[in-house]
Amino acid sequence: MRTLDFSPLYRSAIGFDRLFNQMEQNLNNSNGGYPPYNIEQQDENHYRITMAVAGFSDDQLEISQHQNRLIVTGKRAISEQDEKRQYLYQGIAERDFERKFQLADHVKVIGAAMENGLLHIELEHEVPEEEKPRRIAINGQRLLGQADSVVSHSAE
Structure with a gap:
């Protein structure tokens, strides 16, 4: 490599x-691409990550967000029955994993759900009000600092 x-x-x-x-x-x-996942943009500010986590239950999965990093971890509990199995062929990956996603600023996780072996993680890009584009009115007045100094000079 x-x-x-x-x-x-x-x-x-x-x-x-x-x-x-x-x-x-x-x-x-x-992690070699395991587990496979999709990232879908649902609209301008909403996204969905879908991960194929067949064989994992809700309590074996953990989703955490720290700053701009989303971490999805799967830990399987190995039972005695699993240890006794002898596979002739094992094509289903049943291993622990940790998948990390780098999120843009102001993206937060708003929910997660399991459905038919797929983990869906809902994300929202929420831009703070002070960072949103704003319209500036054009009304012929000067900036406040400049207007005050013009008024004070004309009063003298």
Whole structure:
């Protein structure tokens, strides 16, 4: 497997260290694509991650969000019956997993549900009011600071 060295970029790119860390993490992702998943955009601000987690129950799955990272973990409890099984062929992956997703700013998990072996995680992009685009009225007045100084000079 080929590895990439991003260290020269750290020296010449200012403020992009998080981007390079994210690229390194994605390249070094060792879970081999298990479990498979889809990411669906339902509308402008709503997304859904669907993961195929056949064989896992609700209590064996854990979903957590820390800052901009969503982590889905599956841990199977091995029973005595499982240990005694002898497979001639085992094509169904029944192993523990941890899948990490990097979320954009202001994306939060709003719910999760299991249905027919699929885990659905609902996400919402909620932009704070102060960061939303706003319309500035054009009414011929100057900025407050400038208007005050003009008024004070004309009064003298």
